[in-house]
Amino acid sequence: xxxxxxxxxxxxxxxxxxxxxxxxxxxxxxxxxxxxxxxxxxxxxxxxxxxxxxxxxxxxxxxxxxxxxxxxxxxxxxxxxxxxxxxxxxxxxxxxxxxxxxxxxxxxxxxxxxxxxxxxxxxxxxxxxxxxxxxxxxxxxxxxxxxxxxxxxxxxxxxxxxxxxxxxxxxxxxxxxxxxxxxxxxxxxxxxxxxxxxxxxxxxxxxxxxxxxxxxxxxxxxxxxxxxxxxxxxxxxxxxxxxxxxxxxxxxxxxxxxxxxxxxxxxxxxxxxxxxxxxxxxxxxxxxxxxxxxxxxxxxxxxxxxxxxxxxxxxxxxxxxxxxxxxxxxxxxxxxxxxxxxxxxxxxxxxxxxxxxxxxxxxxxxxxxxxxxxxxxxxxxxxxxxxxxxxxxx
Amino acid sequence: xxxxxxxxxxxxxxxxxxxxxxxxxxxxxxxxxxxxxxxxxxxxxxxxxxxxxxxxxxxxxxxxxxxxxxxxxxxxxxxxxxxxxxxxxxxxxxxxxxxxxxxxxxxxxxxxxxxxxxxxxxxxxxxxxxxxxxxxxxxxxxxxxxxxxxxxxxxxxxxxxxxxxxxxxxxxxxxxxxxxxxxxxxxxxxxxxxxxxxxxxxxxxxxxxxxxxxxxxxxxxxxxxxxxxxxxxxxxxxxxxxxxxxxxxxxxxxxxxxxxxxxxxxxxxxxxxxxxxxxxxxxxxxxxxxxxxxxxxxxxxxxxxxxxxxxxxxxxxxxxxxxxxxxxxxxxxxxxxxxxxxxxxxxxxxxxxxxxxxxxxxxxxxxxxxxxxxxxxxxxxxxxxxxxxxxxxx
Numbered sequence: 107x108x109x110x111x112x113x114x115x116x117x118x119x120x121x122x123x124x125x126x127x128x129x130x131x132x133x134x135x136x137x138x139x140x141x142x143x144x145x146x147x148x149x150x151x152x153x154x155x156x157x158x159x160x161x162x163x164x165x166x167x168x169x170x171x172x173x174x175x176x177x178x179x180x181x182x183x184x185x186x187x188x189x190x191x192x193x194x195x196x197x198x199x200x201x202x203x204x205x206x207x208x209x210x211x212x213x214x215x216x217x218x219x220x221x222x223x224x225x226x227x228x229x230x231x232x233x234x235x236x237x238x239x240x241x242x243x244x245x246x247x248x249x250x251x252x253x254x255x256x257x258x259x260x261x262x263x264x265x266x267x268x269x270x271x272x273x274x275x276x277x278x279x280x281x282x283x284x285x286x287x288x289x290x291x292x293x294x295x296x297x298x299x300x301x302x303x304x305x306x307x308x309x310x311x312x313x314x315x316x317x318x319x320x321x322x323x324x325x326x327x328x329x330x331x332x333x334x335x336x337x338x339x340x341x342x343x344x345x346x347x348x349x350x351x352x353x354x355x356x357x358x359x360x361x362x363x364x365x366x367x368x369x370x371x372x373x374x375x376x377x378x379x380x381x382x383x384x385x386x387x388x389x390x391x392x393x394x395x396x397x398x399x400x401x402x403x404x405x406x407x408x409x410x411x412x413x414x415x416x417x418x419x420x421x422x423x424x425x426x427x428x429x430x431x432x433x434x435x436x437x438x439x440x441x442x443x444x445x446x447x448x449x450x451x452x453x454x455x456x457x458x459x460x461x462x463x464x465x466x467x468x469x470x471x472x473x474x475x476x477x478x479x480x481x482x483x484x485x486x487x488x489x490x491x492x493x494x495x496x497x498x499x500x
Numbered sequence: 501x502x503x504x505x506x507x508x509x510x511x512x513x514x515x516x517x518x519x520x521x522x523x524x525x526x527x528x529x530x531x532x533x534x535x536x537x538x539x540x541x542x543x544x545x546x547x548x549x550x551x552x553x554x555x556x557x558x559x560x561x562x563x564x565x566x567x568x569x570x571x572x573x574x575x576x577x578x579x580x581x582x583x584x585x586x587x588x589x590x591x592x593x594x595x596x597x598x599x600x601x602x603x604x605x606x607x608x609x610x611x612x613x614x615x616x617x618x619x620x621x622x623x624x625x626x627x628x629x630x631x632x633x634x635x636x637x638x639x640x641x642x643x644x645x646x647x648x649x650x651x652x653x654x655x656x657x658x659x660x661x662x663x664x665x666x667x668x669x670x671x672x673x674x675x676x677x678x679x680x681x682x683x684x685x686x687x688x689x690x691x692x693x694x695x696x697x698x699x700x701x702x703x704x705x706x707x708x709x710x711x712x713x714x715x716x717x718x719x720x721x722x723x724x725x726x727x728x729x730x731x732x733x734x735x736x737x738x739x740x741x742x743x744x745x746x747x748x749x750x751x752x753x754x755x756x757x758x759x760x761x762x763x764x765x766x767x768x769x770x771x772x773x774x775x776x777x778x779x780x781x782x783x784x785x786x787x788x789x790x791x792x793x794x795x796x797x798x799x800x801x802x803x804x805x806x807x808x809x810x811x812x813x814x815x816x817x818x819x820x821x822x823x824x825x826x827x828x829x830x831x832x833x834x835x836x837x838x839x840x841x842x843x844x845x846x847x848x849x850x851x852x853x854x855x856x857x858x859x860x861x862x863x864x865x866x867x868x869x870x871x872x873x874x875x876x877x878x879x880x881x882x883x884x885x886x887x888x889x890x891x892x893x894x
Binding site for chain 1: 502505547548549550551552571572573575576578579580592593594596597598602623625626627628629630631632633634635636649651692693694695697698699701702704705706707711712713714715718719721726727729730731732733734735736737817818819822829830831833835836838840842860
C-alpha cells in the first residue's frame with residue numbers, strides 16, 4: 107500500500123476542480139487537457155521531474171481527472187495525486203522520443219473512448235511543454251473534435267490564493283529572507299560566484315525552522331557590473347570585485363510555492379548614479395505598494411512605479427511584475443496578469459505578485475523587488491521583511 | 501565594449517553551422533528556426549535562463565545566424581553569442597505573455613524581410629518550448645511558406661562530440677564522481693534528504709580542481725525504498741532509514757555539458773533480492789559496455805544488457821540509454837537515439853550516452869549507470885571512474 111503525502115486538503119483540491127470546471131463551462135469546453143506541469147500539480151498534486159516527456163491531466167465535467175503520462179512515471183502519480191489509482195493512465199516506453207509513434211496517439215484514444223472524439227476539447231496551445239507536434243497529432247487523431255485554445259485557463263484560476271497556499275508562500279518567504287541574509291553576510295571581493303551559489307542552495311534547501319526547502323523554478327541569477335544589464339545570465343567561476351553592483355534574483359520555494367525576492371549588493375562606495383537610481387526605485391516601489399490594493403487595476407501599480415523613475419530619467423521597457431505561486435521550471439511566473447500600462451485586470455484580495463521593476467540598463471543593472479499579497483483593504487503586504495534598499499558593503 | 505567569453509573556439513562553431521547547413525540542404529530546407537535552448541547554445545554559444553519566453557536562432561544557408569528573443573535578453577545575447585551585435589534581433593516587452601500579440605509575429609516579419617516568406621522553413625515541431633500557438637501564429641503570418649517538421653535536425657548533429665566537447669564532459673565527470681563520493685560518505689540513518697541535497701549542490705557547484713560547476717538540466721533525484729519505484733520523484737525533508745535503498749540520479753555539469761552518473765546506496769544489510777538484482781545489473785552493464793563499440797548498433801547495447809536481466813527474472817519496460825552532452829532544463833538527454841530494441845542507429849566514435857538501465861519495479865528501485873564514450877575501437881569508455889556496484893553502508 108502506497109502512502110500518499112498530499113500537500114493540500116481534499117476540499118482545497120475540490121475547490122480547484124470546481125473552479126476549473128466552471129471556467130470550462132463558461133468557455134463551452136466539453137473536456138480539457140492540461141500539460142503545463144504547474145497546472146497539473148495545482149489540479150491533482152502530481153509532483154515529479156518528468157515534464158521532459160509528454161504527460162498531462164484530463165479534466166472532465168463529471169468524473170475525476172485522469173493523470174496521463176509515461177509508464178514509469180505512473181509510479182510517481184500513484185504516490186502524489188489525490189485521485190484513485192484507476193485514474194492513472196500511461197503509455198508504453200517506446201512512445202518516448204520515437205519518430206514512428208507519438209504519445210498523443212494514446213491520449214486521443216482515451217478521449218475517443220470517453221466519448222469526446224467529436225466534442226469541444228480545450229488545449230493549452232501556448233503553455234509549456236505542449237508542442238506543435240502534440241497539437242498536430244491530436245488534430246489528426248481526433249478529426250471530429252473541435253480543438254479550442256484554452257491557454258492559461260487553469261492559470262487564471264490560480265491567481266487568487268487560498269489560505270493554504272498563502273501559508274506555503276509565507277514559508278517560502280522565510281527561505282528567501284534567509285538566502286538574502288546569507289548573501290549579504292558572505293559577499294566580499296574575491297568571492298567566487300559559484301561558491302556563493304553553492305551557499306545560496308544550502309540556505310534554500312535547508313529551509314526555515316527545521317522545514318525543508320524545495321528547488322525553485324529558476325536557478326539563482328547574480329550578474330555583476332556590466333553583465334547586470336542582462337537579466338538572465340547565470341553564474342560562472344569569476345570573483346566578485348570591488349566597485350561593482352551584483353543583483354541577486356532568487357526565490358525561496360516551499361513545496362513548489364515561491365516567494366521571489368531580489369536585492370542588489372554593491373562592494374565599495376557606490377557611484378552617485380546608482381544611489382540616484384536606488385532612490386527613485388525605492389520611491390517607485392513604495393508608490394506601487396500603495397497602489398496595489400483590491401479594486402485597483404494592475405496598470406495602476408505600473409503607473410505609480412513609473413512616475414518617480416521617469417523623474418529620475420530612467421526608462422524601463424519591461425513589465426514590472428507578474429503573479430507567482432506554484433511553479434515548475436522554466437518559470438516561477440503564472441503567465442496571466444502582467445503588471446504593465448496596458449493591463450486592466452482588477453486586483454483582488456488573495457492575489458500574489460512578484461513586484462519586479464528590475465532596471466537593466468545599457469551597462470548596469472539593479473533589482474530591488476518584493477513578493478506581495480493583495481489584502482482586503484489598504485496597501486499590499488510584502489511577504490518578505492527586509493530593508494528595501496541597495497545593500498552596500500564598503 | 502562587452503567582453504565575450506565564448507566556451508568554444510570559432511572553428512568549433514563554424515563546424516557546427518556547416519554541419520547544420522548540410523543537414524538543412526539534405527532536407528531541402530531554405531531556412532531553419534531553432535527554439536530548443538540546447539540547440540541555440542550549441543549553434544551560437546547563447547547562454548541564459550530566458551527560455552521561459554519565446555526566443556530562438558535562425559539558421560540561414562548563406563549568412564550568419566540571427567539570435568532572436570525578448571528585448572531585455574538581447575543584452576545576454578550580446579555577451580554570449582559568437583555573432584556580431586547586428587545579428588541580434590529582439591521584440592518589445594509587451595509581446596511577452598500577451599493575448600493580443602504573439603512574439604512569432606515578429607519572427608515572421610524577419611523571415612519575410614529576408615525573402616523566406618514563400619520558402620521551405622524548418623521548424624522544431626516537437627522540441628522544447630516551441631508551442632502549438634507559436635506554430636499556428638507562423639502559419640498565419642507566412643501563408644506562402646511551407647512549414648516543414650525539422651524536429652531534432654540540430655540534435656542529430658550533436659551526437660558525435662568534438663574533442664573540445666569531450667574535454668568539457670570529462671570535467672563534468674570529475675564533478676559527478678565528487679558528488680557520488682560525497683553522498684557515499686554522508687549517507688546515514690537519520691540524515692534528512694534536503695540536507696543531503698544541499699551538500700550535493702555544494703559539491704556540484706564548487707566543481708573539480710578549482711573549476712566552477714554549472715547547474716544540471718535535472719535536479720538531483722534520490723527516492724528511497726518503495727518510492728524508488730518512481731524514477732522522477734524529487735526530495736523532501738524525510739530522514740534516511742536503515743533497511744532501505746536510495747538511488748542517486750545526478751549529473752555533474754561543466755559549462756552546460758553533463759556526465760550523468762547514478763549509484764544506489766543501501767543502509768544496513770541488503771536483502772537477497774537486491775543483491776541478486778545488483779549482480780544481474782552489473783553483468784548487464786558490463787555486457788552492454790562491450791557491445792557499445794563503433795560499428796555496432798544502439799540495439800546491440802540494449803540486447804546485451806537484457807540477457808542477464810532476463811535470466812534473473814527482471815523485466816525492464818524502458819529504454820536503457822540516450823545521448824548526453826550540452827543541455828538545458830528540462831532534460832539532459834539529446835532526444836535522438838534511444839538505446840532500445842528497435843533502434844538500429846550505428847554507433848560512431850565520439851558519441852556519448854548515458855547508459856541508464858534503471859530498475860523501477862513495483863515497490864523498489866535501483867540505478868547503477870555510466871556515461872560512456874564510443875571509442876575508435878573496443879568497448880566504450882566510462883567517463884566516471886568509480887566501482888560499478890551497490891554501495892552498502894552497514
